[in-house]
Amino acid sequence: MEFGDQHRDRSLQVLERLRTRLAQDGDRFSSVIVDNARPRPAESATGMASEQGLVVPGDNSNREFSGWDxxxxxxxxxxxxxxxxxxxxxxxxxxxxxxxxxxxxFGGEIGKLALHPGPWLFGEINDFPRSTMTPMGPLLEWVSTYCFAMNDTLRHRLGTLSPGNALLDSLVNERFEPERGVFRDHVGEAYVDFVSAWLISDDGQGVQKKRRFKWDHEWHKASPLGPENFEDLRMKARCCLSEHMLSLRARQLGADIRSPYDARNAREHIRRSLQFLADKLWEKFLLRRLRLERS
Structure with a gap:
């Protein structure tokens, strides 16, 4: 899923390398690139073929989630x-x-899970500092959705990855109003504070919230809330809700939720922890190098 093709080549390089690690004898792969910057025409769109694969116009009403759908x-x-x-x-x-x-x-774990007939959701797992009441129920952890996988059993039970625009709109405010935030008043304060600390840049209470929730970073477009950026922050808040709801909906549907760093005994926990640290250190190194190359 993309918004314009400016990052397509680099994204496909990563995904092609991942595909080669998933490939087993007899496997067949189908792919589609959804460009949310290309609105869908009134008539049914069949997409267009490109050197990278099938490209179809998207649905940006709930950004990546409606695009994936x-x-x-x-x-x-x-x-x-x-x-x-x-x-x-x-x-x-x-x-x-x-x-x-x-x-x-990543590829090895997906390959292992592919044989599991029950519903499953896979990706890097993040956790709340404590159990947090989301608008759909309590949640301890969630799967990061910049790259994740599931089997068709779960996909079929979910129906759509997006929980629906009507539900999301009932949880966020429609327009900017002074003294009111992005979320509606009935959304739990703990959840609002947690998401807002990542989403909204604030030199005052925002800094304290980040420390309290152990955020070591913020959204790359985080900024103080105002009328000029309200719509962007509102739409991103809907994506945060969609991401958290996906894991909660999967659990409610009986899914196993797994990550490439899961461990079930002491020895495995130590080994996977070292793997996690090594991967994150490499990520920092590679990102620094990529940014230097772009500059």
């Missing part, structure tokens, strides 16, 4: 029925960097 719709309409679905947006190459070992770990 358009991609699923496209593949299903063409008679495809994947056993495993891999979803990515263009930040897979823009704000992240993948070492060869990290690609191997």
């Amino acid at each position: 358009r991609g699923v719709e496209t593949l299903l309409s063409r008679g495809e029925q994947p056993d495993v679905w891999l979803f990515s947006n263009d930040t897979v190459a823009l704000n992240h960097a993948w070492s060869e070992r990290r690609l191997e770990r």
